[in-house]
Amino acid sequence: MADERLIVAIGRIERALSRVEKLATAPANAPDAELADRHERLKKETLDAIRGIDQLLSGAN
Template structure:
């Protein structure tokens, strides 16, 4: 009976470790996505600024 309880306990520990590893992997993925999103937002802001500058230049030429 003691062997059965030990086997069950080891199984529970293995499942808990798997859940912890999955959560850690998810956290790393989320951090990477956050960094990617921040970089994309910076690129978007730069593009928006350059586009606005081009429109302003065209307005000056036309006006």
């Protein structure tokens, strides 16, 4: 049973390494302005949500 789990884990690691190697050798994509904008909006929304959670937690004490 442990041998089977080890074999499965090794297989997963090998597949992950294969994906990493594939990405490492792939040509870099040009910067995407829309993606950068979406990323900034997501960061802002995430910070706002964390601040809201902090406020809720501080009011609970």
